[in-house]
Amino acid sequence: MSIETDWQLIRNRFHTYGNPISVAKMERALDLLVLPRGARVLDVGCGKGELLIRLVERFGAAAVGIDPSTVLSMARANAAARIPDADVTWHSAKRDDVPLEPGSFDLTACIGSLHAFGELDDALTALVALTRPGGYVLVADGVRLQTPPPEYLAAIGADDTELPRDNAQNIAAGRAHGLRALWTALSSRDEWDEFEWLYMYAMERHAEEHGLTPEQEEQLVATREFQDAQQRWGRDTMGFGLYLFQVPAG
Numbered sequence: 001m002s003i004e005t006d007w008q009l010i011r012n013r014f015h016t017y018g019n020p021i022s023v024a025k026m027e028r029a030l031d032l033l034v035l036p037r038g039a040r041v042l043d044v045g046c047g048k049g050e051l052l053i054r055l056v057e058r059f060g061a062a063a064v065g066i067d068p069s070t071v072l073s074m075a076r077a078n079a080a081a082r083i084p085d086a087d088v089t090w091h092s093a094k095r096d097d098v099p100l101e102p103g104s105f106d107l108t109a110c111i112g113s114l115h116a117f118g119e120l121d122d123a124l125t126a127l128v129a130l131t132r133p134g135g136y137v138l139v140a141d142g143v144r145l146q147t148p149p150p151e152y153l154a155a156i157g158a159d160d161t162e163l164p165r166d167n168a169q170n171i172a173a174g175r176a177h178g179l180r181a182l183w184t185a186l187s188s189r190d191e192w193d194e195f196e197w198l199y200m201y202a203m204e205r206h207a208e209e210h211g212l213t214p215e216q217e218e219q220l221v222a223t224r225e226f227q228d229a230q231q232r233w234g235r236d237t238m239g240f241g242l243y244l245f246q247v248p249a250g
Ligand SMILES: C[S@@+](CC[C@H](N)C(=O)[O-])C[C@H]1O[C@@H](n2cnc3c(N)ncnc32)[C@H](O)[C@@H]1O
Pocket: 016, 017, 018, 019, 044, 045, 046, 047, 048, 049, 050, 066, 067, 068, 069, 071, 093, 094, 095, 096, 110, 111, 112, 113, 115, 116, 117
């Protein structure tokens, strides 16, 4: 499907990363990494592939990206333009369907894609097993900022137990998996706004320029409703945290 018809491509058109952490903070995380040239890096739920492309640009990394969405076509296209000679393997697949060798990566990442494993603890178990001693586990997940108002839960169709834990609990989860917590960053309200509104902007602009199929029209309406709940309650209730952990060297 083309960018004119595929809803995922339409929605993601203007994002650099598909998560609410700013490009500057993602860049800061990359500044802090000490990786050998040619390091092996993995990103599960890699979306448009920006993280892996930047790891290749900085470290000449050998990269593996996994994502079942058509958004992966954007990763392939961006990589072809920016890092044509890189050692990158893009798997258009779910995480479960890609065999990966334990302990073989210098860095494993899962940014806003923890559902590929289940919850944060499931992701940490799997990523720790894939990472060599001394390597990094870079994860990002939602962060609870306050007790969710009942109106917010009703609007998004969730119950309290389905929402993520708070920042201290996310850090403690990493430590409970034997990881060292090296550095974290939380998205600001501005970053959340930028992230959410770029989806809205992309859809509204596409609707204006190309029109929508009936199915896309339904998705746009649902997104507008979600965005209303986000503005009323979501911004005060949910944050997003990026966590740089390290597997002890031994
Ligand atoms: C919020 S996006 C994050 C994209 C990227 N990590 C980033 O920060 O730019 C979540 C991604 O997880 C992917 N995903 C969902 N289920 C998955 C699975 N079972 N295995 C791998 N990726 C999955 C989605 O297709 C989507 O691209």
